[in-house]
């Protein structure tokens with residue numbers, strides 16, 4: 001399944017976590033979401049978990065000076081809004097759709113009911129929350145310790161894991177926001193990756209030319225994230 005084996009996944013869409021929970025189309029509401037769609041703002045009561053069937057959701061934290069940075073990425077391997085105990089709590093990060101796709105919505109109350117009647121299901125959701133926590137922890141270390149080009153390579157490779165093609169609809173401005181760096185810094189990083197023949201950048205699209213090379217250029221946080229998923233949710 002995801003994300004380590006996505007490279008050979010025969011299934012272009014579908015959510016690996018939903019599949020692990022044994023839930024199907026009848027259990028969820030599928031809503032298509034365009035790029036930039038805000039699933040929720042900070043400080044709203046979370047009552048629905050969102051499982052991307054395709055596309056990608058970013059959890060973004062803004063600071064008081066108006067800047068923001070992505071703190072976690074959720075694609076078809078997981079879900080956003082899986083709260084502790086599957087109970088409603090106020091949101092902390094903004095959840096915004098970065099790569100458009102179909103989003104499966106499932107009420108937390110329903111999910112809680114399912115988890116209460118099935119320990120294994122509750123455990124899968126606990127493990128997913130731990131995977132997400134590890135992603136955030138890895139990201140904190142990555143932001144503090146690693147340089148922008150390797151972080152950019154990691155981010156693009158992570159995005160590629162969650163999508164189906166080598167063309168990613170990402171502007172440099174957006175990439176800068178995701179990495180929490182200014183635009184000139186991200187431009188230099190993109191130029192560096194392009195000069196090495198790993199990506200090509202044009203008008204709001206990043207095309208991956210050499211996926212293996214890109215992964216090689218990424219810091220080891222890319223592999224750590226994949227390993228966390230594998231360890232807790234299996235391949």
Ligand SMILES: [Zn+2]
Pocket residue numbers: 141142143146151154219220221222
């Ligand atoms: Zn890193």
